[in-house]
Amino acid sequence: LDETTDSIKHKSYNFYTFRRPINHFIQDKRFLSQTSCIDFLIQQSFDFNKLFREGISYLNNVEEDEWRNTIKEQQRLKTESYNSNYNRNHDIVLIPEANQEFIDDVVKQLEAFLASNESELQLPKCNSFLRRLLYQTNSEKFHDKIHLRAHSVNSERILFATKLKCKEESEEIDRIFFEKLKSELDDYIGFSQVIRMIVKSEKIIVGHNFLLDFLHTIDKFLTPLPHDYLDFKDVVKSLFPAVYDTKFIGSSQHFKSIIPSTVLGQLVHTVTTHPFNLPPCEIEQGGQGYDINDSKEHEAGYDSFITGLSFLAMWKHLGDQHNLILSDLIGRRGEGLLKPYKNKIFLMILADNQFLDLEAPDRNVYVSWISKTSAYVALYKRDQAALALKTLCQSDTYSIITFARRQRQLAGADLSGTVQPSPIKRRIITNETTQSKRNKTGKFEGTAFFPCRN
Amino acid sequence: LDETTDSIKHKSYNFYTFRRPINHFIQDKRFLSQTSCIDFLIQQSFDFNKLFREGISYLNNVEEDEWRNTIKEQQRLKTESYNSNYNRNHDIVLIPEANQEFIDDVVKQLEAFLASNESELQLPKCNSFLRRLLYQTNSEKFHDKIHLRAHSVNSERILFATKLKCKEESEEIDRIFFEKLKSELDDYIGFSQVIRMIVKSEKIIVGHNFLLDFLHTIDKFLTPLPHDYLDFKDVVKSLFPAVYDTKFIGSSQHFKSIIPSTVLGQLVHTVTTHPFNLPPCEIEQGGQGYDINDSKEHEAGYDSFITGLSFLAMWKHLGDQHNLILSDLIGRRGEGLLKPYKNKIFLMILADNQFLDLEAPDRNVYVSWISKTSAYVALYKRDQAALALKTLCQSDTYSIITFARRQRQLAGADLSGTVQPSPIKRRIITNETTQSKRNKTGKFEGTAFFPCRN
Numbered sequence: 001l002d003e004t005t006d007s008i009k010h011k012s013y014n015f016y017t018f019r020r021p022i023n024h025f026i027q028d029k030r031f032l033s034q035t036s037c038i039d040f041l042i043q044q045s046f047d048f049n050k051l052f053r054e055g056i057s058y059l060n061n062v063e064e065d066e067w068r069n070t071i072k073e074q075q076r077l078k079t080e081s082y083n084s085n086y087n088r089n090h091d092i093v094l095i096p097e098a099n100q101e102f103i104d105d106v107v108k109q110l111e112a113f114l115a116s117n118e119s120e121l122q123l124p125k126c127n128s129f130l131r132r133l134l135y136q137t138n139s140e141k142f143h144d145k146i147h148l149r150a151h152s153v154n155s156e157r158i159l160f161a162t163k164l165k166c167k168e169e170s171e172e173i174d175r176i177f178f179e180k181l182k183s184e185l186d187d188y189i190g191f192s193q194v195i196r197m198i199v200k201s202e203k204i205i206v207g208h209n210f211l212l213d214f215l216h217t218i219d220k221f222l223t224p225l226p227h228d229y230l231d232f233k234d235v236v237k238s239l240f241p242a243v244y245d246t247k248f249i250g251s252s253q254h255f256k257s258i259i260p261s262t263v264l265g266q267l268v269h270t271v272t273t274h275p276f277n278l279p280p281c282e283i284e285q286g287g288q289g290y291d292i293n294d295s296k297e298h299e300a301g302y303d304s305f306i307t308g309l310s311f312l313a314m315w316k317h318l319g320d321q322h323n324l325i326l327s328d329l330i331g332r333r334g335e336g337l338l339k340p341y342k343n344k345i346f347l348m349i350l351a352d353n354q355f356l357d358l359e360a361p362d363r364n365v366y367v368s369w370i371s372k373t374s375a376y377v378a379l380y381k382r383d384q385a386a387l388a389l390k391t392l393c394q395s396d397t398y399s400i401i402t403f404a405r406r407q408r409q410l411a412g413a414d415l416s417g418t419v420q421p422s423p424i425k426r427r428i429i430t431n432e433t434t435q436s437k438r439n440k441t442g443k444f445e446g447t448a449f450f451p452c453r454n
Numbered sequence: 455l456d457e458t459t460d461s462i463k464h465k466s467y468n469f470y471t472f473r474r475p476i477n478h479f480i481q482d483k484r485f486l487s488q489t490s491c492i493d494f495l496i497q498q499s500f501d502f503n504k505l506f507r508e509g510i511s512y513l514n515n516v517e518e519d520e521w522r523n524t525i526k527e528q529q530r531l532k533t534e535s536y537n538s539n540y541n542r543n544h545d546i547v548l549i550p551e552a553n554q555e556f557i558d559d560v561v562k563q564l565e566a567f568l569a570s571n572e573s574e575l576q577l578p579k580c581n582s583f584l585r586r587l588l589y590q591t592n593s594e595k596f597h598d599k600i601h602l603r604a605h606s607v608n609s610e611r612i613l614f615a616t617k618l619k620c621k622e623e624s625e626e627i628d629r630i631f632f633e634k635l636k637s638e639l640d641d642y643i644g645f646s647q648v649i650r651m652i653v654k655s656e657k658i659i660v661g662h663n664f665l666l667d668f669l670h671t672i673d674k675f676l677t678p679l680p681h682d683y684l685d686f687k688d689v690v691k692s693l694f695p696a697v698y699d700t701k702f703i704g705s706s707q708h709f710k711s712i713i714p715s716t717v718l719g720q721l722v723h724t725v726t727t728h729p730f731n732l733p734p735c736e737i738e739q740g741g742q743g744y745d746i747n748d749s750k751e752h753e754a755g756y757d758s759f760i761t762g763l764s765f766l767a768m769w770k771h772l773g774d775q776h777n778l779i780l781s782d783l784i785g786r787r788g789e790g791l792l793k794p795y796k797n798k799i800f801l802m803i804l805a806d807n808q809f810l811d812l813e814a815p816d817r818n819v820y821v822s823w824i825s826k827t828s829a830y831v832a833l834y835k836r837d838q839a840a841l842a843l844k845t846l847c848q849s850d851t852y853s854i855i856t857f858a859r860r861q862r863q864l865a866g867a868d869l870s871g872t873v874q875p876s877p878i879k880r881r882i883i884t885n886e887t888t889q890s891k892r893n894k895t896g897k898f899e900g901t902a903f904f905p906c907r908n
Contacts, residue, residue: 021490028490036475036482038506048502052492094824098710127715256552369548
């Protein structure tokens with residue numbers, strides 16, 4: 001908020017993030033994507049060459065620790081190798097007859113090099129097997145005099161020999177090598193540092209229908225997602241004090257009569273017209289940003305900008321009803337108005353209450369009406385389902401059948417022979433019918449709840 | 455061979471292949487790559503945007519059959535739906551109060567449309583749940599009068615209504631839709647047609663260190679790789695009469711004294727100088743191709759070109775020893791000279807005989823010497839290992855221990871505490887020592903063979 005002009009200042013950013021391979025100590029990750037996602041992005045002119053060439057790397061906290069430990073361990077092994085020697089740590093390979101001449105020739109070159117004034121000798125190109133033989137031979141013959149190290153020259157591995165004045169010099173070379181590796185760590189943590197700073201700032205996070213984005217943000221840039229759902233809630237609580245989802249807010253009781261569609265492009269169109277009253281917004285001086293008419297849907301920076309606008313407009317709408325001026329809105333009083341929407345993320349898959357509540361305990365029973373007299377019912381604790389079924393099926397005014405039975409009914413009634421997909425098992429209650437009465441004695445098939453604890 | 459000029463004509467091609475998503479009936483594939491591969495390719499200026507935007511699709515024979523069956527099944531379901539109706543094949547959804555007004559409004563629009571002279575009506579934008587309600591309502595009220603179909607408009611799904619004069623007209627619309635799908639099949643088979651034509655031509659296939667390329671070529675463009683290794687050999691035999699690997703030929707007994715390195719870039723350098731005698735090669739008139747000095751290593755077309763040159767030069771070298779002129783070389787007599795190299799693919803992982811023989815039965819015993827007196831021994835049939843161990847360990851002139859024991863010895867002798875990697879279990883024979891004598895009584899740990907039958 002710029003109080004002199006009573007307008008909101010904003011900046012937007014796009015980051016290309018690509019997990020770079022680190023070095024041969026640490027296995028590289030896999031790039032995995034549905035081809036339909038790639039197809040969608042390329043149609044939106046997403047630049048994959050830029051992603052792969054210039055993308056910023058990232059590490060979560062566990063990966064960073066692994067990285068540090070691996071470097072430390074490699075350094076320890078290297079130091080130890082000076083106290084033993086190469087061949088003590090490796091299987092001795094018999095030099096094949098065909099390679100003996102080559103090895104003898106290199107040994108002569110190394111002897112000449114030792115006698116010369118040169119400080120470095122480039123050895124002839126050779127494959128990894130020959131390099132192995134050379135390491136082994138060098139360790140046998142010149143262990144404390146010559147140091148071999150491979151460098152990439154025109155994307156080929158070439159061995160270079162340098163003279164060792166003493167063990168200490170050799171150790172110094174390695175110390176510098178490992179210090180350099182450690183100093184590169186910041187580059188590999190890369191974009192994670194931006195997200196860590198956002199966490200540190202304790203600012204509110206706003207997204208649109210962003211459960212998947214949110215999960216990836218935590219998993220890739222901060223800390224691996226826990227297996228347990230309640231642990232996940234704890235992790236979120238420790239990282240972000242307040243999270244808002246504009247799709248959830250827009251589809252809530254308060255707004256749904258004045259917001260016909262919560263699809264982002266349509267939502268931002270709705271909230272920039274009557275009865276909404278978006279305060280003036282300007283790009284911060286010297287910053288980068290978008291205008292709403294840029295229409296760059298699916299470009300991350302633009303999408304986050306119009307999400308921010310939507311959030312602001314709906315918040316302002318709440319504030320107007322309490323006659324809050326802008327400077328009061330963006331303060332403690334205004335934040336209070338957001339309480340019903342705080343830490344709730346939109347979740348389409350839930351039919352009755354479409355959100356995931358990051359704060360409150362989950363309800364024990366979910367009910368999803370499918371007609372005026374029938375509904376699906378799911379229990380949070382699936383092990384209570386058998387008991388509930390047994391207790392509830394005593395009534396004469398309604399009937400209750402298992403979800404599996406319901407699925408079979410639908411499948412049987414379907415002349416085309418296809419079975420309804422059932423990603424989530426649910427339980428069903430239907431009005432009393434002869435058929436469902438018979439089904440009461442059907443085998444109990446269990447129920448499940450999503451999102452569920454493992 | 456151009457007999458008038460006694461020179462070899464060649465053409466080279468680069469194909470970008472990318473498995474395109476097909477349609478919502480068929481799940482799209484995943485794009486999966488090591489980030490280090492992506493990193494390597496982008497450094498070689500590989501154009502990923504071109505790959506994803508213009509890449510040619512492909513299907514192997516099983517996928518093509520699935521495609522045909524899915525289309526057929528969808529068409530059958532559609533036809534049946536005219537004999538029943540939409541609601542018979544779907545769960546009826548209760549229209550939520552909040553949406554009733556919207557639905558009523560569309561029903562009025564559809565009634566007006568029926569009474570009008572318009573041939574098509576675009577319905578208001580709505581989300582997938584509302585579209586579902588509209589399909590259901592349309593089927594209830596206008597089942598035989600109005601046909602609804604969703605089209606993508608600016609990447610949003612929009613419903614369009616058309617009038618049905620009769621059931622036949624509606625069926626005709628669908629018939630055209632499915633015929634179009636079928637005619638698109640050729641586009642989806644795409645690059646597989648090129649490989650199928652190569653198979654049909656029965657020409658020889660030449661690659662360089664190309665086991666992985668060969669496996670992908672078969673699996674992606676022709677037929678899924680069988681699980682069983684012997685079945686795989688049968689598949690190859692049925693597809694390709696003759697396959698040659700220039701890395702295998704170059705590292706064979708005949709050539710290894712005159713070819714210091716079989717790395718492709720170095721191999722082609724070697725075979726274009728004495729004692730090799732590469733015949734003159736020219737790009738075919740009107741065709742595309744490379745010159746050896748283009749130095750475009752890692753570009754598929756260039757790599758295949760220099761692989762071809764290497765093959766030709768080594769073949770010519772064999773022919774020169776039999777005083778074959780070029781036109782005899784490229785004929786039955788010349789082909790006979792290639793017999794020792796036919797259908798053998800280079801395989802680095804095998805220490806003693808570095809190739810995979812696509813024709814001959816695999817040997818029963820593999821021996822890999824690690825010093826003048828010790829060797830690893832592997833059996834083809836691992837279930838014979840226990841018997842072999844029991845029989846062979848009776849001698850006083852040598853000792854034999856299990857591979858697992860050998861691994862433990864190496865690990866124990868290794869002060870750094872690291873354990874040798876053991877991707878492939880092998881058995882070891884070492885000279886008699888006190889320690890290995892004790893080990894004779896060690897628990898038998900089994901052995902394995904690679905490539906192995908499942």
